[in-house]
Every structure is written in structure tokens, then in C-alpha cells.
Amino acid sequence: MRAFAELLDRLSLTPSRNAKLTLVRDYLRATPDPDRGWALAALTGDLTFDAAKPAFIRKAVEARMDAQLFAWSYDYVGDLAEAVSLVWPRRPGANREPELSEVIEGLRTASRAEVQRLIEGWLDAMPEARERWALLKLVTGALRVGLSARLAKQAAADMGGVAVAEVEELWHALHPPYEDLFAWLEGRSEKPSSENPARFRPAMLAQAIDEAVDFAKLDPADYAAEWKWDGIRVQAAHEGGVRRLYTRTGDDISRTFPDILDALDDDGVIDGELLVIRDGRVASFADLQQRLNRKSVDAKLMAAFPAAIRAYDLLQEGGEDVRTLPFAERRRRLEAFVARQASPRIDLSPLQPFETWAELAELRASPPAGDPQIAEGLMLKRWDSIYEAGRPKGPWFKWKRDPFLVDAVLMYAQRGHGKRSSYYSDYTFGVWTADDAGQRVLTPVGKAYFGFTDEELLRIDKFVRDNTLERFGPVRSVRAEQHHGLVFEVAFEGLQRSTRHKSGVAMRFPRINRIRWDKPPGEADEIGYLERLLEQMEGR
The missing domain is CATH 3.30.470.30 (DNA ligase/mRNA capping enzyme)
Structure with missing residues (x-):
């Protein structure tokens, strides 16, 4: 479990695609069966445990510490697995920490009633927060380490010196922990058969x-x-x-x-x-x-x-x-x-x-x-x-087509996940409209969490913390007035009508195109602009 925990930790802190590829490839080469196969299944999303629920984990930690103290800790950290891993009380003399394959087999065979006892025992046996974090990420299925399933398959292909398309075409005929796949990649056996009916063919991209x-x-x-x-x-x-x-x-x-x-x-x-x-x-x-x-x-x-x-x-x-x-x-x-x-x-x-x-x-x-x-x-x-x-x-x-652009005002910010769990990196923004009294107010029109650099993230995070009005768990309401606030230039691919949004419109693929530190919020766009744009899109 320790090697898998180190892999997840390094992946979560590594932004480079090629560096992530190298980390996974080296792990697969160095780790024996079946642990490496179970790790590959987890990284590709082919490993889930229906009986392991976040509520179990929260119940377990609240039995070991003050519930309000944990609530404050969780609110500050913003990620359940990370918060629990940091506050879980160590138990001297605990049993040997489990191997990855032991955890997998335990969860696959355990009844729903046994899962919580298993998870608590494993957490007690793990001396380091990193191992506890990896365990909780694994059992909840929320790895969020910035690695796509295809990149994990690419790492396996690189390990054997074959094209990733060969691995992809085999994939649906394989089953974790993929011992036949690794035997082929290491030259110990023939290539597994891909002749299963209605198999997937790797896609051609532009x-x-x-x-x-x-x-x-x-x-x-x-x-x-x-x-x-x-x-x-x-x-x-x-x-x-x-x-x-x-x-x-x-x-x-x-x-x-x-x-x-x-x-x-x-x-x-x-x-x-x-x-x-x-x-x-x-x-x-x-x-x-x-x-x-x-x-x-x-x-x-x-x-x-x-x-x-x-x-x-x-x-x-x-x-x-x-x-x-x-x-x-x-x-x-x-x-x-x-x-x-x-x-x-x-x-x-x-x-x-x-x-x-x-x-x-x-x-x-x-x-x-x-x-x-x-x-x-x-x-x-x-x-x-x-x-x-x-x-x-x-x-x-x-x-x-060139994206559409709109100037919108930051209204709410939420903590991110993984390496961003300590930063306010998910942003809800709005444009101006008139309320029933005719006053100019903001109405939310979208949410985005990418399109800015790490340096810009630090500046926005500081702005959020300095201008917080209210707190709702991991979400903060940010000061947004005519003469005080932060304007984003938002790019998006299209608009559609939506009854779920108060503004009546929803954006397709919104992302931060530019941060307008220079622009007063009062000069941001109004809902009428988006409504006219939507009418043009609908051909009216």
C-alpha cells in the first residue's frame, strides 16, 4: 500500500503529462503482480466498491474525535479523504499495514456491514497520513490525481514498448489485475486475444x-x-x-x-x-x-x-x-x-x-x-x-468556431480537489440584471475552474479570502458590488435555455479567458446581452 500511496501523492503534485507518464510506467515496472494490476485498474476507473461510502468514513472518524472539531477541519481542508487522513488518531502497537491486494480482496469479499470495520482497522494500522489518504481515495473511487484512463494505458503500453492502441483494443477483453496483460508486455507470453465480439476500436482524433x-x-x-x-x-x-x-x-x-x-x-x-x-x-x-x-x-x-x-x-x-x-x-x-x-x-x-x-x-x-x-x-x-x-x-x-466572450463578476468561490484542495479554485460568476424593485443586482450564469495559471490562482485565492462575506461549508460568498469586486472575461462555446438556473440560461464549456483586474464590476455585461446572443443562436 505504501508504494501505491507514494504514486498517488506524486501524481497529485505533478502537473507535467510526461512526468505523470514516467511515474506510472516506473511504478508498473517495479511493482509485482497483483498489486500493479489493481493499481492500474484504480487509475483507469475500472475498480469501484459500492459498499464503501463516504458516510461510513465520516461516521468512523467522528467516533474517534469531537464531531464539531472534525467538521471545522473538513471545512478548512475541503477534501474528505485528506481531512480524515490528517486527523485520524494513531494507535500504538497497531497491526501491520496492509498490501494493496489485501485491501482490494477485503473490499471485494466483505459485506456492507463489514466494510466500516475493515476500513477502520486499516486506518489504525497505517502510520503515515499519506497511506491513509491513498486508502480513502481508493475505497471512495475519487482519486483525482490529474491522470486520464488513456494516459494510464499509455504508461502500460510504454512499459512493454507497444502502441497504446494495441492495449486499448485489448482492454475490454481483460480483467483486473491484468496478469495476462503484464505477461505479454514483459515478453513472458503471447498477446492476449482481442477477438471478443463488439470490442472497442481506439478512436482517431483530429x-x-x-x-x-x-x-x-x-x-x-x-x-x-x-x-x-x-x-x-x-x-x-x-x-x-x-x-x-x-x-x-x-x-x-x-x-x-x-x-x-x-x-x-x-x-x-x-x-x-x-x-x-x-x-x-x-x-x-x-x-x-x-x-x-x-x-x-x-x-x-x-x-x-x-x-x-x-x-x-x-x-x-x-x-x-x-x-x-x-x-x-x-x-x-x-x-x-x-x-x-x-x-x-x-x-x-x-x-x-x-x-x-x-x-x-x-x-x-x-x-x-x-x-x-x-x-x-x-x-x-x-x-x-x-x-x-x-x-x-x-x-x-x-x-x-471562435468562442463567445462575456465579462462577468465573481460571486462565489469553492475549494478545489487534490493539490487545489487548500485553494479557492472553483468560481461561480454572474452578470447584471434588475430585481423586482428595479435595483441592479447580479445573477449567476456559470461556473469555471480552469483557464488561469498557478500564479493567478494565488492572487484570486487571496482576493477571495480578503473579500469573503459569508461561508457555506467549503463555499464562500465574495463581495461583488458596482465599484468593488473581481471581473472575469469568460469564454464559452454556446448558450442554452435552462430552468435550473435563476438567470434562465446555461453556458456550454465556460472557462476563464482573462482576469480583468483593471475593470470595475459595474462595467461587466448584463443578462440582456446573453439573452440577445441566445436568440441569435436559436435563429430568431
Whole structure:
């Protein structure tokens, strides 16, 4: 458990992607089976314990110290695992601290009634706060160490000197603690079989285009263009009677979208965008969110938010892998494949004809009529490109629309997680409106937690602490008046109507674009500006 705790601790404090990659790769090389397999499962999100609840942990620590003192400690630290690990009273003469595999096996076999006793015993046996923190992060499933599942798989691939796409294509045929995977990566056995029906194929991704450089080198005749729809990228597979739906990172979301899977009649694998489509028109991303991250769906929800795939590409047709065919041929086959499905749940992303880059720029500036907030920009694909896992330079480009900008005022701040748990790094901001008495007041319109440097974070955190009006647990209300407050220039991809927000609007992908230390809060934007912008997006 000690080596795993050190890995999590170093990952949480390391901002560099390559440094994180090296840390995980070295850990996998140095750690024996099965501990390294269980660690990899935890890092990729494939390890969860339903019986281990945060409430158990809080109950356990409150039995060992004053509940109010712990509440104050938790409020100050802002993270349950970190707070408990710091205040947990040491017990002299405690048993030997457990290995990672012992913890995993204990939690997998324990009943709900036994889990709290197990966790308390392990915490008592751990002499250092770092080990206790790692244990609590593990059992609650909230690692938050800034490492994606794909980066963890990349580290495993690097360990064996193979492409990450090979590991990704095997992944859904593997089971923790992945001893067969490590045996192959270390040259001790043959490669595990990936021939499981409806497996995930690693996705091909696009490079962001540099208008000033790339267009001068590229011939528009070599590329096809289509809209980049604002949903989530998915892969739908039907093979040997098995149907699966995956996100672009390989997460299986099949049980949430049975209506999509039922629409796949022919054997094949398609790549596309998951959207909610009503009467042929794409609905807002907020509608799609009603279907995401659910354990199950009923007929009423499926009827209210009808999901569909707007198909981009064909990866498998019948028993033939077509990824090595040129895009032009795959597109021809995709058109025929979608036509055979004859379902409103699967349609085709139309190609957008153009002859010059200037003509394409005009198209980018004029998204589909009535749906400008649904198209994020354009995709460019070489007609002769194969479907290659990862993000190769040149075959595919994404040309996103310029973001919208609004000046908003900081209203509330909340502590972050992981290495930011001691800083106020999550910000709720608002724009001006009029209350019932005609007075100018702020109304919240969004929340963001990135887009600023570490140095800027320290300045904002100090501003929050110096200008706090009220405290609500980890959240602080910040002074925000006409002549006193902090203005953020916020970038966002689109707007949609929302009954959940007091302002009536919700932002898509908001982030801090610039901190306007120079601007008086009274000069920030008003809700009318966002309402007019929303009307333009809706094509009114």
C-alpha cells in the first residue's frame, strides 16, 4: 500500500503529462503482480466498491474525535479523504499495514456491514497520513490525481514498448489485475486475444488547425469537410449478436442507450456523435445530459429525450475491418450502411462542399440554420486517410468556431480537489440584471475552474479570502458590488435555455479567458446581452 500511496501523492503534485507518464510506467515496472494490476485498474476507473461510502468514513472518524472539531477541519481542508487522513488518531502497537491486494480482496469479499470495520482497522494500522489518504481515495473511487484512463494505458503500453492502441483494443477483453496483460508486455507470453465480439476500436482524433500555417500548405481538393456536432463522440458496435456503445475513450455506456443499440441491424462498427434529435433537428447538449451518466433509463425518458447517432465513419462492415481503406471508400460504405439501418436513431453527418479555404471560412461563420449552437465548428478529413488510432498530424483537422466572450463578476468561490484542495479554485460568476424593485443586482450564469495559471490562482485565492462575506461549508460568498469586486472575461462555446438556473440560461464549456483586474464590476455585461446572443443562436 505504501508504494501505491507514494504514486498517488506524486501524481497529485505533478502537473507535467510526461512526468505523470514516467511515474506510472516506473511504478508498473517495479511493482509485482497483483498489486500493479489493481493499481492500474484504480487509475483507469475500472475498480469501484459500492459498499464503501463516504458516510461510513465520516461516521468512523467522528467516533474517534469531537464531531464539531472534525467538521471545522473538513471545512478548512475541503477534501474528505485528506481531512480524515490528517486527523485520524494513531494507535500504538497497531497491526501491520496492509498490501494493496489485501485491501482490494477485503473490499471485494466483505459485506456492507463489514466494510466500516475493515476500513477502520486499516486506518489504525497505517502510520503515515499519506497511506491513509491513498486508502480513502481508493475505497471512495475519487482519486483525482490529474491522470486520464488513456494516459494510464499509455504508461502500460510504454512499459512493454507497444502502441497504446494495441492495449486499448485489448482492454475490454481483460480483467483486473491484468496478469495476462503484464505477461505479454514483459515478453513472458503471447498477446492476449482481442477477438471478443463488439470490442472497442481506439478512436482517431483530429489536430487543431493553425489557419496561418496549415492552409498555406494544404490543398482544399484533398479534404472533405463536415460539421463538428456538439454531442459526445461514440462508437457503436454490433458483432455476433452482441451490441455495445462506447465513448471515445472506451467507456461502455451501452445500458444507458438501449434505443441506440436496438437500431443497429447490420453487423458493423460506426463512429459518430451521440445527440438528442427531435423531428430531424439536433437538440441542445442540456437535453443529452438528461440521458448521460444514468444506470438505467425507462421508456418515458427515452421518449422525452430521443438519442441518436450522427455517423461520421465506418470501422467494420460485417466481418471486414475497413479501417485501412481510404476515407473516400469508407464514406461510400458508410452511406450505404446507414441507409440499410433505416432508423431515425442513426443518420449521416452530411459533407459540406467547398472549393477554397476562403469559401470554407464563410461556411464556418454560418452554421446550420437554426442550429448555430449545435455545431462547434468544422472537421477536415483527407480523402485518402486511413482510420488511424490516436492523433496523427495531417490526415484530420478540427477548425472550431471562435468562442463567445462575456465579462462577468465573481460571486462565489469553492475549494478545489487534490493539490487545489487548500485553494479557492472553483468560481461561480454572474452578470447584471434588475430585481423586482428595479435595483441592479447580479445573477449567476456559470461556473469555471480552469483557464488561469498557478500564479493567478494565488492572487484570486487571496482576493477571495480578503473579500469573503459569508461561508457555506467549503463555499464562500465574495463581495461583488458596482465599484468593488473581481471581473472575469469568460469564454464559452454556446448558450442554452435552462430552468435550473435563476438567470434562465446555461453556458456550454465556460472557462476563464482573462482576469480583468483593471475593470470595475459595474462595467461587466448584463443578462440582456446573453439573452440577445441566445436568440441569435436559436435563429430568431
